[in-house]
Amino acid sequence: MTATGAIEALYTLRDIDNAITPLAPQELIDCCVLEPDDCDEKGCYNYATNKAFKWIMDNGISTEEDYPFQGQKGDSKPKTKPGVSITGFKRIDDNDQIAFLKKVSEHPVAAAVHIFNEFLKLKGEIYKGPQDPLIAKEPKGVHAILVVGYDTENGEDYWLIRNSWGKNWGVNGYGKILRSGRVSILTKKNEVKEFPLVHRVSYPTI
Numbered sequence: 001m002t003a004t005g006a007i008e009a010l011y012t013l014r015d016i017d018n019a020i021t022p023l024a025p026q027e028l029i030d031c032c033v034l035e036p037d038d039c040d041e042k043g044c045y046n047y048a049t050n051k052a053f054k055w056i057m058d059n060g061i062s063t064e065e066d067y068p069f070q071g072q073k074g075d076s077k078p079k080t081k082p083g084v085s086i087t088g089f090k091r092i093d094d095n096d097q098i099a100f101l102k103k104v105s106e107h108p109v110a111a112a113v114h115i116f117n118e119f120l121k122l123k124g125e126i127y128k129g130p131q132d133p134l135i136a137k138e139p140k141g142v143h144a145i146l147v148v149g150y151d152t153e154n155g156e157d158y159w160l161i162r163n164s165w166g167k168n169w170g171v172n173g174y175g176k177i178l179r180s181g182r183v184s185i186l187t188k189k190n191e192v193k194e195f196p197l198v199h200r201v202s203y204p205t206i
Contacts, residue, residue: 001025001164002110002144003052004061007086007204009108009146014206023084024067028052031059031076049110049144053089053204060085085206092201097179100201101150108148108162112200114139114183122169126158126176129183129197137186147198150179159198 004023011020032048032055060083067077092099092109103109113119116130116139130136149160158176167173181197 002146003028003049003056003204005146005162006049006108006110007056007061007084007206009148010204010206011084013107020063020084022064024062024064024069026064026069026074027062027067027077028055029070029072030074031055049112049200050089050091050202053086053110053202056083056086056204057088059083086204087206089202089204092203094196094199094201103201103203104147104150104159107203108146109201109203111145111147111161111198111202112142113145113161113177113198114185114195115141115143119143119175122175124171124176126153126156126178127197128178128181136183137192139183139185142200145198147201148174161198 004025008020008023032052060079062079062081062083066079066081092103100109113127114129116135118130119127120140144164146162147159148162151158151160153176157179159179161175161177163169163173163175165173169175177198179198182194183197184192184194187193
């Protein structure tokens, strides 16, 4: 849903009086080849956003009206109408906060966040990652999010994000993540590396 949300936002901002209807994440679930091992406990696929952008570049994406959401992987279906297309996508370096801020001021962007228990039960507070540095090495996964804005609360700068877990998560499906937040992660090679809480930032071009 992050990939389709980023594309919907771009098309809407380009022609706000003729915004496109919601696009079909179900088509990506059914048709875009992903690694099953990347699926987290919420049924989402780690690092899948750029794979989705690449697939849409080659195939276009249907509207949700033409390809309704089912919530689980099914058989791929042929397109009944021409899909919405993108020309490509671009990445922003994880440590380039200036470029990140500039792009979010123009339109929503796709990103990923390391998930810990605090993120699962987030409400109106700012997500800062785990408080225990030992737990920081064992995230529950990496989840795709849509960064839609930024602000400051009680002296703390945060990203405003839209999640794909429904309106019961956060505040009506939206949450706040500390912009300066960083975590230490134990990699598959048993190495400890530090990452920004929000990373792997990318956005489509049309």
